[in-house]
Amino acid sequence: MWVRVLGSAAGGGYPQWNCDCPPCRAVRDGSRPCLARTQSSIAVSPDDRQWFLFNASPDLHAQIESFPALHPSSGTDRHREVPLRAVILTDAELDHTLGLLLLREAGGIELHATEAVHDTLYDGTSLLRTLYAYCPVIWHPVVTDRDVPLGSGLSYRAFDVPTTKRARFGAGKGNGQGNGQGNGQGRVVGYRLTDERSGRALVYLPCVQELTPAVRGRLDDCACLLVDGTCWDDDELIRLGLAGRTAREMGHLPIDGPGGSLAQLSPLPIERKIYLHLNNTNPVLLDDSPQRRTAELHGMEVAVDGLNLRI
Numbered sequence: 001m002w003v004r005v006l007g008s009a010a011g012g013g014y015p016q017w018n019c020d021c022p023p024c025r026a027v028r029d030g031s032r033p034c035l036a037r038t039q040s041s042i043a044v045s046p047d048d049r050q051w052f053l054f055n056a057s058p059d060l061h062a063q064i065e066s067f068p069a070l071h072p073s074s075g076t077d078r079h080r081e082v083p084l085r086a087v088i089l090t091d092a093e094l095d096h097t098l099g100l101l102l103l104r105e106a107g108g109i110e111l112h113a114t115e116a117v118h119d120t121l122y123d124g125t126s127l128l129r130t131l132y133a134y135c136p137v138i139w140h141p142v143v144t145d146r147d148v149p150l151g152s153g154l155s156y157r158a159f160d161v162p163t164t165k166r167a168r169f170g171a172g173k174g175n176g177q178g179n180g181q182g183n184g185q186g187r188v189v190g191y192r193l194t195d196e197r198s199g200r201a202l203v204y205l206p207c208v209q210e211l212t213p214a215v216r217g218r219l220d221d222c223a224c225l226l227v228d229g230t231c232w233d234d235d236e237l238i239r240l241g242l243a244g245r246t247a248r249e250m251g252h253l254p255i256d257g258p259g260g261s262l263a264q265l266s267p268l269p270i271e272r273k274i275y276l277h278l279n280n281t282n283p284v285l286l287d288d289s290p291q292r293r294t295a296e297l298h299g300m301e302v303a304v305d306g307l308n309l310r311i
């Protein structure tokens with residue numbers, strides 16, 4: 001399979017428009033080696049012709065333009081034929097879904113999302129209600145532990161990623177409450193993508209609050225892991241005076257510290273383990289930071305926009 005990291009930053013992007021934290025300042029004034037990044041999304045293809053988008057970020061327009069494989073086909077008289085086949089969502093966060101509205105000129109959108117995510121986007125944020133007014137949306141309910149083909153030779157299997165992050169929208173079933181899903185089931189999922197020809201697998205996990213035994217089990221024998229690297233420290237945003245909540249309280253396992261992702265992932269025999277969904281406050285964004293060096297010494301990579309993988 002072919003994979004393109006379209007955007008590697010968390011919500012707000014890097015730099016974030018209203019932020020002057022050390023990494024944001026450094027990327028603006030060029031005082032440290034670092035690269036700006038757009039909000040997180042990847043594109044995956046079974047054949048380098050049809051592409052599937054995992055999460056639709058508010059930066060989608062620029063991300064599509066930056067990647068010719070997603071451009072409309074040239075040289076035909078069907079001027080609006082595009083290689084994008086479907087959008088697949090991990091959750092209903094705005095930085096993963098606002099880009100859906102940017103696709104409203106489409107003749108139709110195939111959308112894969114859990115019922116909880118779909119309901120949050122329809123009844124909560126009203127984002128889908130708006131999109132439905134512009135173009136037909138064909139919703140494919142994502143059910144965990146079921147293999148779903150994406151074109152020929154590629155399939156995904158969704159798995160539940162438990163979260164206790166407070167739902168911002170409503171008390172209806174869309175946020176996982178009130179329908180017997182009080183543990184947040186379906187609000188966040190990860191995807192394990194398998195190339196049927198080679199048997200090699202990619203796990204896409206941009207939001208993970210805890211690497212529970214069940215979630216860790218999904219990583220077994222995968223060739224590549226794209227994983228939540230939002231914050232280095234659990235109290236990163238608190239120490240910078242930017243928020244009152246820890247990374248975990250915001251649904252993201254920190255990289256460092258007790259029980260952090262670095263200690264848990266570093267020993268795993270996975271060919272490539274890559275952090276993405278990087279918050280602008282995360283010091284790993286600075287190429288010369290000690291935190292970046294620590295991550296790399298532990299066998300972890302830090303994604304940049306435009307990273308191409310062949311799995």
Ligand SMILES: [Zn+2]
Nearest residue numbers: 010011093095
């Ligand atoms: Zn996000």
Ligand SMILES: [Zn+2]
Nearest residue numbers: 019021024280
């Ligand atoms: Zn910042």
